[in-house]
Amino acid sequence: MKKILAMLLAGCMMFSLAACGERETVPAKEEVSKEEYIQAIIDEMDAAEKAGQLIMADFRNNADGTGMTVLSEEAKEALSEYYIGGVILFAENLDTKEQTQQLTYDLQAAAHLPLFIGIDEEGGLVSRLNKSNIEHEIFPPAAEMEDVSWAGTSIGSTLGELGINVDFAPVADVNTNPDNPVIGTRAFSSDPQAAASKAAEFISALQKMGVSACAKHFPGHGDTAMDSHLGETYVEHDMERLRSVEFVPFEQAITAGTDFIMAGHIKTPNATTDGLPATLSAEMLGILRNDLGYDGIIITDAMNMGAIVDQYGSGESAVMAVQAGVDLVLMPANLGEAAEALTDAIEKEEIPAERVNAALWHILSLKYDKGLL
Secondary structure (H helix, E strand, C coil): CHHHHHHHHHHCCCECCCCCCCCCCECCHHHCCHHHHHHHHHHHCCHHHHHHHCEEEECCECCCCCECCCCCHHHHHHHHHHCCCEEEECHHHCCCHHHHHHHHHHHHHHCCCCCEEEECEEECCEECHHHCCCCCCCCCCHHHCCCHHHHHHHHHHHHHHHCCCEECCCECCCCCCCCCCCCHHHCCCCCHHHHHHHHHHHHHHHHHCCCEEEEEEECCCCCCCCCCCCCCEECCCCHHHHHHHHCHHHHHHHHCCCCEEEECCEECCCCCCCCCEHHHCHHHHHHHHHHCCCCCEEEECCCCCHHHHCCCCHHHHHHHHHHHCCCEEECCCCHHHHHHHHHHHHHCCCCCHHHHHHHHHHHHHHHHHCCCC
8 A cells, every 4th residue: 555655646746536736635644744634635525535435335246246356347446436435355355365465455556545444354153264265363253262362463463464454353242142143152251341351352452463443333232132134123221231231342442442333233222212223323323422432433334234224225324324423334235325325415414514524534544543544
């Protein structure tokens, strides 16, 4: 990525989001403060560029159904047309180390601004690397990890070498429901303090390797009887219980400095009044921001899951999520619909400008800190 930026800067001492010289330009990074640099980038963006930065897309397969292990023309065009801010990879995108490095390089080269490139690498069953030909250390699920710090270090090292800069881990849920169909041993413990300390340990180790952690799935998916991939999912506890159990690992994740927190598609009818899943709930996300004091990136769980698509369109849900306080919309079911709806909502200020700018600041500030910008 540094090579790409160096090439851009070599060709134009000042660079813009469009071609050099076509628009007002952003000053060279070393000439101004971080705040001035980021604000200059935001000031240069039109509504479509702002909308694109708020989306993390997936390009899992080619048009013929094969895994996209080489950047396709369709993906390249989508990155350019919609100004996408991030991409999540899956097992279908991975083959060898060299192939994955080339893919992440090509993804970055095709983007208007450097990308967050993420993956689900928890260990256990949720490991994309385990389905590839990439040499890596194999870890058990979180509940069975003996050395959590080493797991974070090793996974971070491997992902960093591949050009992947975000890991959608650790699971910060408390596994209090033995009949939970989706969490189980993905969580570190059924005890909130044990789950909290291990999640924080994983986060610290992973991020020391330069890969951002993402604590998931706020407000807590550990005591649900339904899988949000399939449909509506509820946690029936009141706020007092959530604060004493479900929120505890997320508070520790915040203390550990987690770069991302993932909001789950989880309704909390006895704790909030809006009847919405946390992903779309200004009430619940306000608790995360204001009560728990989180100032990093809030990303949605995948927006193509049943809990969302059964009730909302891709554009509608993307706009609702950002209005509620989300910074990044992950995997909208229809990328074009989501991008166009966000662009339209930004232009019409259906999403207030201060909300859009806050999201962009969270995103660009982390990209700056990670050396991407």
